[in-house]
Amino acid sequence: MAFQIVINLIIACMWMFLNESYTFASFVAGYLWGILLLFLLNRFIPDTFYLRRVGKVIKLIFLFIRELVLSNIEIVKLVYKRQPQFEPGIFMLPLDLKSNWEITLLANLITLTPGTLSVAIAHDNSHIFIHAMHIDDIDESIRSIKDTFEKAIMEVTR
């Protein structure tokens, strides 16, 4: 991945020198040419095409924004209810992710999803403790966190 980005930057700089115009616009044009070349010559370069991974990162960002808006609407509904009904509680979620970066990302995503807030992480990184607004449907939220977020993060990092 890093190797491909370096090749892409070299192609962009070469495009600038060949054009003899050292502006940002020609750099961007060279970068686009480099992407095209890397895509065509993908067979001769180690690793898969790196824009695939970039696409997955963009997908993760859009997931993040969608969940943020949904959770906001939920919270606002709860705030303006006359008699808000809570059944709060803290539950435990077993983690499949291992490295520190992945767990940080997952904790941030959990905090911004509807009705859940990450409270703490166990000492051996094996569990994460989550405070939920409605403790009754924890199975539902465990399944959604496992299915959407952990899968999306794994696709990006591995």
Added chain:
Amino acid sequence: MIETGIDITLNISVSLFILIGTFFVLSSSLGIARFPDIYTRLHAATKASTLGISSMLIGTFLFLYAEHDIVSGKLLLAIVFILLTAPVSGHMISRAAHKSGVKPVTANRSDAYEDALQKHRKNS
């Protein structure tokens, strides 16, 4: 003719963004004032205020672009920064509250973190 049309659209959209942002920020504060315990208050503080402040900053960004033709990167950086840091500060405060002994209001005493902490203390 076209330019005045663009100006009108920009003005209307800036006021819409600012009003939506103010609504979310106000409801987050209302949640902080109304909810029963610290953890539910953190729900309100971390979620609603991030979207509210991002919406207000987007409104300011559009306004500065319309008036000055400035593409202000600092405001966009501030939005990214708020989106990244609000969950982190919520996590820190909730862990600190739990460690300093604030009991959550729970339905049928479902506090897995307390159980795990007690188990850890017993083992060590």
Added chain:
Amino acid sequence: MTDALAISERILDISILISIVGISLSLILLVYRIIKGPTNPDRAVALDAIGVNLMGVVALVAIVLISSKLNDVVLLIGILSFLGTLAVAKYLEAGVIIDRDRD
């Protein structure tokens, strides 16, 4: 067409006024929580939210003054309130902010 432009500018002015009033109300609610707050973490939450609200106030002032000089202020208030919240949270958790012997 110029009438419509004038009307839209008027709408913008009115909505800025409404927003300033709304943010003031939310600041009053947060100050109430700081004074009343049963425990110290409640006060920390309210202080964090006050930092966020101050960012909004500065953004509104930037619109009122039609100035781009306040962008740094928005970013700086965000960074400083985040650092302050982290320091308060560490203090509440362990009683010290900088722990010397890390295990």
